[in-house]
Amino acid sequence: MKKVKKIADKISRVVRILFLVFLVALFIYNRYMLVKEKSLLKPLGQMIEVDGYNMCIYSEGKGEHTLVFLSGSAIASPILEYKPIYSLLSADYNIVVIEKFGYGFSDIIDGERLFETMLRQDREALLKAGIEGPYILCPHSMSGIEAILWAQTYPEEIEAIIGMDMALPATYSEEDFIWLKNVQIFMLSVGREMGFLRLFFNDLSFSDTLSQKEKEIYRAIACEKYVNKNVRNEGKHILEAISLINSKPKPDIPMLMFISNGTGVGGESWIMAQKEYASDLSYAKTVQFDCGHSIYLYEKDQMNQDIREFIESLNK
Numbered sequence: 001m002k003k004v005k006k007i008a009d010k011i012s013r014v015v016r017i018l019f020l021v022f023l024v025a026l027f028i029y030n031r032y033m034l035v036k037e038k039s040l041l042k043p044l045g046q047m048i049e050v051d052g053y054n055m056c057i058y059s060e061g062k063g064e065h066t067l068v069f070l071s072g073s074a075i076a077s078p079i080l081e082y083k084p085i086y087s088l089l090s091a092d093y094n095i096v097v098i099e100k101f102g103y104g105f106s107d108i109i110d111g112e113r114l115f116e117t118m119l120r121q122d123r124e125a126l127l128k129a130g131i132e133g134p135y136i137l138c139p140h141s142m143s144g145i146e147a148i149l150w151a152q153t154y155p156e157e158i159e160a161i162i163g164m165d166m167a168l169p170a171t172y173s174e175e176d177f178i179w180l181k182n183v184q185i186f187m188l189s190v191g192r193e194m195g196f197l198r199l200f201f202n203d204l205s206f207s208d209t210l211s212q213k214e215k216e217i218y219r220a221i222a223c224e225k226y227v228n229k230n231v232r233n234e235g236k237h238i239l240e241a242i243s244l245i246n247s248k249p250k251p252d253i254p255m256l257m258f259i260s261n262g263t264g265v266g267g268e269s270w271i272m273a274q275k276e277y278a279s280d281l282s283y284a285k286t287v288q289f290d291c292g293h294s295i296y297l298y299e300k301d302q303m304n305q306d307i308r309e310f311i312e313s314l315n316k
Contacts, residue, residue, distance in 0.1 A: 023194065030195025030223065037220035043105040044079050044217075045097070048125045055121065056105040057129045058097040061090030065136055065159065065311055068126070069097045072141025072293075074188075074231050076222035077104045082140070084209040085164075085296040088304040093311070096131055098122050102230025104221060113234035115146055115241035119153070122146075133157040136311070140164040141265070141293065142234075145241050151251035160254040160314060162307060163274070165295050169242040170273040171266060185235070189227040198223050207297050250277075255284040256310040258303060263292045285310065 045058030058079045069086060071078035079097050086095045099106045100118055111117075126132075136159050139147040144166025151158040191197055201222055206215045257278055262270040271288065278284035287306055291298035 026195040026199075030198055033198065034220075034224060037216075037223070040217045040220040041105065041224070045099070045105065046129055047105070048128045050121045050125050050128070051109070051111075053101060053107040053109045055101060055107070055125045056099040057125050057131070058099070059095060059129070059131060060086075061093055061095045063093040065314075066094040066096060066131065066133070067138050067162070068135045069095070070122075070137060070139040070143035070147060071098070071100065071103055072139075072143060073235060074227050075103065075140070076226050077218045079104055080206075080210060080214055080218045080221075082138075082296060083214075084207045084300045085303055086138075087209060088300060089307060092308070094131075096126070096135075098125065100230075100234075102225065102228050102234075104225075108225065108228050108230055112237070113230055114237050115149055115234075116244070118234065119146055119150055123150075123154070123157075134159040136160045136162060138162045138164060139166045140296070142167050142238070144168055145238060145245065148245055148251060149241060151253055152245065152248045155251060155253070158251070158253055160256070160310075162310065163255065163257040164303075165258060165260045165265070165293050166274070168273050168277050169245050170277065171270055172238055172242060185227060185232055189232065192223065192226045195223075197226055209300075250280060252282050254310075254314060255281055256306065257284065257286045258295050258299070258306075259286055259288040260293050260295050261288075261290050265293050 043056050045056040047054045048057050049055075056079070067086070067089065069078065069082045071081070075081045078099050082097060086097070089095060100122065101107055101109045101113075126135075134157055137147040137150060139161065141164075144163055145168075147161050147163070147166065148168070151161065188197075198219075201219045206218055210218065255278060257274050259271055259274050262268060266273075275286055278286050287302075289295055289299045289302070296303060
């Protein structure tokens, strides 16, 4: 029995040593790749100075209407993430993608990340880039909160909102901010620093819409910035933003709301929150898909058709 125990202890020590060696090797390899990938991080958009830092604003296409895409939380590269849908629209509309601080090619900055601050910075960046409203906001996930705040605070700037499975005040609760989830988010950041993220980002992680070079760029950005301090900090202010939104009248502007099947984002309550929000508006349409949260990847062709019909109805 003692002999068996000694053998088990030796095996356990060997396993621990091998795991430690693996961690050190992975960390070193990740550091090496981060340096090597620096050449891939040349901004795809225009770099705009805001508050002494650089924010990336991407634009393409032309048309009577300006569609501004706002990123969901922790989307490493908004410019590349939303390309599957906006590339179908740019022939007839002016497409803009805002990469907030901490996202994509924009700087990671110090300071708080209140939603009022992010909104001010986004508006300033657009104006400095020469992109004037009115805008059709296209928020994904968490940025739905910013889109509503924008429409409430500056209604003259917003022509309509096209929600891409957008978050709403009713989709969040205190339980979404319990300490365990904060720990999970922090561990994702640690995983990026250690290099674990690199193990899971392969070509299958990206849309086929992207070229091989774009996939490499996306991977480089993710391994550099995923769940950085700006992303973590903005999540801490969601409830404050919801309280501010709820203190004002609901913006009654045209809305087209694409809704997922709720997988991974709250299930039936997520779906109902969007349908109930739309029911109170004078002009709102909901389109539900049987797919996950990244609807612009799974249903881009149908979205393209519905968006065009919706915008055409604004002209009547």
